[in-house]
Amino acid sequence: MSTFPTALPTPQSEAPRPTRGRGSSMREWRMLDRIVLGAAWAAGLGLCLVTGAIVVYMGVRGFQYLRPDLLVSRPQIAEDGSVSGGIRDPLIGTVVMTAIGLAVALPLGVCSAAWIIEYGRPSWFARLVESAIEIVAGTPDIVIAIVGIAVFQLGVLAPLSSRSPTGVVTGTSFIAAGLTMSLIALPPIYAATRDGLQAVPAHMREAAFALGKTRIATIRRVLIPSVRSNIATGTTLGISRIVGDTAIVVIVLGETLRNEPLNSTPIAGFLRGTGSTLTSYVFDNSPAGEGKAADKAYAAAFVLLLFVLLLNIAVGRISRRQAHSSGVEQGSRL
Amino acid sequence: MRQPWSDRRAELTLGAASLLVCLIVVGMVVFVAVHAWPTIEHNGGFAWLGSGGNLDSQLQRMFETGAHPPASAYHLRAWPVIYGTLLTTSIALLIALPLALLSSIFIVEFAPSPLRRVMIPVVRLLASVPSVIYGLIGILVLVPFVGNHLITGAQKTSVQDTVELTGASLLVASVVLAVMITPIMVALISEALSGVPASWREGAMALGVHRLRATLAVSLKAIRPAIVAAAALACARALGEAIMIFMVSGSRSFTPNLDHGPLIFLYEPLRTLASVIVDNKEGFGGSPAVNSTLYAFGLLLLLSAIGLSICSYLIKLPLRRYQLK
Numbered sequence: 001m002s003t004f005p006t007a008l009p010t011p012q013s014e015a016p017r018p019t020r021g022r023g024s025s026m027r028e029w030r031m032l033d034r035i036v037l038g039a040a041w042a043a044g045l046g047l048c049l050v051t052g053a054i055v056v057y058m059g060v061r062g063f064q065y066l067r068p069d070l071l072v073s074r075p076q077i078a079e080d081g082s083v084s085g086g087i088r089d090p091l092i093g094t095v096v097m098t099a100i101g102l103a104v105a106l107p108l109g110v111c112s113a114a115w116i117i118e119y120g121r122p123s124w125f126a127r128l129v130e131s132a133i134e135i136v137a138g139t140p141d142i143v144i145a146i147v148g149i150a151v152f153q154l155g156v157l158a159p160l161s162s163r164s165p166t167g168v169v170t171g172t173s174f175i176a177a178g179l180t181m182s183l184i185a186l187p188p189i190y191a192a193t194r195d196g197l198q199a200v201p202a203h204m205r206e207a208a209f210a211l212g213k214t215r216i217a218t219i220r221r222v223l224i225p226s227v228r229s230n231i232a233t234g235t236t237l238g239i240s241r242i243v244g245d246t247a248i249v250v251i252v253l254g255e256t257l258r259n260e261p262l263n264s265t266p267i268a269g270f271l272r273g274t275g276s277t278l279t280s281y282v283f284d285n286s287p288a289g290e291g292k293a294a295d296k297a298y299a300a301a302f303v304l305l306l307f308v309l310l311l312n313i314a315v316g317r318i319s320r321r322q323a324h325s326s327g328v329e330q331g332s333r334l
Numbered sequence: 335m336r337q338p339w340s341d342r343r344a345e346l347t348l349g350a351a352s353l354l355v356c357l358i359v360v361g362m363v364v365f366v367a368v369h370a371w372p373t374i375e376h377n378g379g380f381a382w383l384g385s386g387g388n389l390d391s392q393l394q395r396m397f398e399t400g401a402h403p404p405a406s407a408y409h410l411r412a413w414p415v416i417y418g419t420l421l422t423t424s425i426a427l428l429i430a431l432p433l434a435l436l437s438s439i440f441i442v443e444f445a446p447s448p449l450r451r452v453m454i455p456v457v458r459l460l461a462s463v464p465s466v467i468y469g470l471i472g473i474l475v476l477v478p479f480v481g482n483h484l485i486t487g488a489q490k491t492s493v494q495d496t497v498e499l500t501g502a503s504l505l506v507a508s509v510v511l512a513v514m515i516t517p518i519m520v521a522l523i524s525e526a527l528s529g530v531p532a533s534w535r536e537g538a539m540a541l542g543v544h545r546l547r548a549t550l551a552v553s554l555k556a557i558r559p560a561i562v563a564a565a566a567l568a569c570a571r572a573l574g575e576a577i578m579i580f581m582v583s584g585s586r587s588f589t590p591n592l593d594h595g596p597l598i599f600l601y602e603p604l605r606t607l608a609s610v611i612v613d614n615k616e617g618f619g620g621s622p623a624v625n626s627t628l629y630a631f632g633l634l635l636l637l638s639a640i641g642l643s644i645c646s647y648l649i650k651l652p653l654r655r656y657q658l659k
């Protein structure tokens with residue numbers, strides 16, 4: 001390959017960009033080709049425009065309707081917009097949901113990824129686990145939500161959720177919704193950890209084994225620290241999926257406007273009670289819900305989009321730093 | 335000193351986590367199937383997938399039968415929502431697939447470097463905007479726009495006996511859905527596209543074709559399975575989208591009717607499997623008949639999602655031979 005003197009000096013990812021030589025001038029292209037190229041430009045720029053439009057529009061509406069006091073006041077059930085309160089409870093709800101979801105998804109995802117790469121025997125079982133996670137990743141969140149509510153309506157799990165006035169177990173609570181949420185955060189965490197472990201060169205493991213480390217010690221002291229940034233990327237993606245999910249909140253969290261603790265026990269009562277998150281607050285206050293307070297919906301949606309933007313920037317940062325430290329260009333991957 | 339973990343125990347612990355994941359998936363299917371069983375049983379197999387009657391009034395009747403419904407209360411003909419789901423999904427795919435193909439080609443082959451550096455985070459952001467925000471923009475901006483400016487008064491009066499055209503429509507639902515699934519496809523297709531060895535295209539270009547021809551004839555052909563697989567995954571996403579569709583589709587169990595003319599057809603409201611679950615969520619507490627009906631819808635969604643992910647896996651198998659991923 002290197003004997004070929006005209007080999008392109010650019011790296012692999014930049015390779016297909018030869019300078020425009022004789023015969024490749026656009027003027028000699030067929031009409032159809034020119035149209036296709038134009039369409040490709042239009043599609044690419046169109047995607048940018050749509051994204052820009054969404055962000056700018058939500059930003060304008062956000063600055064128009066979001067006042068600082070909305071962030072700290074509790075929502076009230078009222079027709080009049082001036083007294084219907086703010087988004088304190090939904091904010092707390094979002095944070096709690098994220099915390100519970102991650103507390104389960106993170107260890108589960110990292111452990112199964114470590115198992116599949118470092119042990120992975122018997123191989124039929126490894127394939128099974130792999131496809132199980134694929135299936136979880138492909139399952140619509142509404143289906144995960146109805147599974148969640150079915151599970152938490154079981155008599156055995158009744159202490160985890162609230163009851164309707166007639167004493168029926170509703171299956172709705174922060175714990176129930178948070179555990180259900182962990183399922184949608186699992187696939188990105190698993191995939192990122194697995195890809196990271198796969199990319200760790202074999203000589204790192206061999207060096208650890210040569211020093212007399214056991215397999216598990218290698219995993220804990222060598223491998224997991226070296227894929228920390230992958231885990232961070234996966235976790236951030238998981239958080240943004242939890243923060244942005246509506247279906248599970250609407251169905252399994254009970255979608256009450258305020259966080260309603262089940263009883264006065266400080267933490268357990270809160271976790272067993274129902275509540276709302278930013279997404280369900282937006283949903284309820286949109287014309288599709290009962291609130292019909294578009295300004296509140298815009299304000300909450302702006303905060304939500306801000307979260308998602310920050311998480312996106314974080315993912316970009318982490319993967320760029322990772323690319324920098326490992327010398328491999330990964331930041332260009334979607 | 336603490337005894338270090340024995341390898342055997344570590345393997346079992348980590349393996350247990352993996353086993354748990356498998357059990358969750360099995361449990362998911364079992365739970366949905368068990369809850370859906372009464373509906374399937376009382377409707378005699380697959381008859382409930384057919385058409386007949388008004389789904390809204392069927393659900394209403396189920397709510398009225400209360401906590402101990404007779405077998406007849408499970409009567410269900412779900413065709414309107416299945417039809418609605420298929421319509422929104424296929425129109426969204428028709429819009430999104432060419433868009434995703436063109437923008438992947440653009441990102442991988444033609445975008446100038448600075449633009450490409452912008453496009454990657456843009457696509458990532460577009461993929462992670464929560465569906466409720468799409469729904470909010472849809473219901474507060476697009477639906478009024480379609481209702482006030484695109485639908486003419488004459489069109490409204492021409493079908494006023496059967497349905498009211500407000501702007502919440504098949505059109506808005508499909509377009510917003512297309513915007514939601516395009517970034518998913520762009521991510522998958524452009525990854526496959528950039529995995530095609532440069533030498534393949536260079537071979538074509540050495541024979542005298544220009545870059546676009548080389549891309550279309552060599553790269554795109556090489557990753558055809560990946561394109562189909564991306565479309566299958568996007569399709570699964572579109573089938574299960576609940577919140578956004580619920581917000582912008584009018585959520586009425588009306589079946590858009592082509593006899594009204596193609597434009598009015600696009601302006602008519604509808605309902606999908608996923609959005610009908612959101613709409614009737616009160617059924618999970620009290621009414622067993624509604625409960626079972628909703629799980630039957632969920633079962634359809636779950637099985638088609640599993641089917642589509644198996645399909646996309648199988649379709650991508652031949653790509654492995656060339657290590658194209």
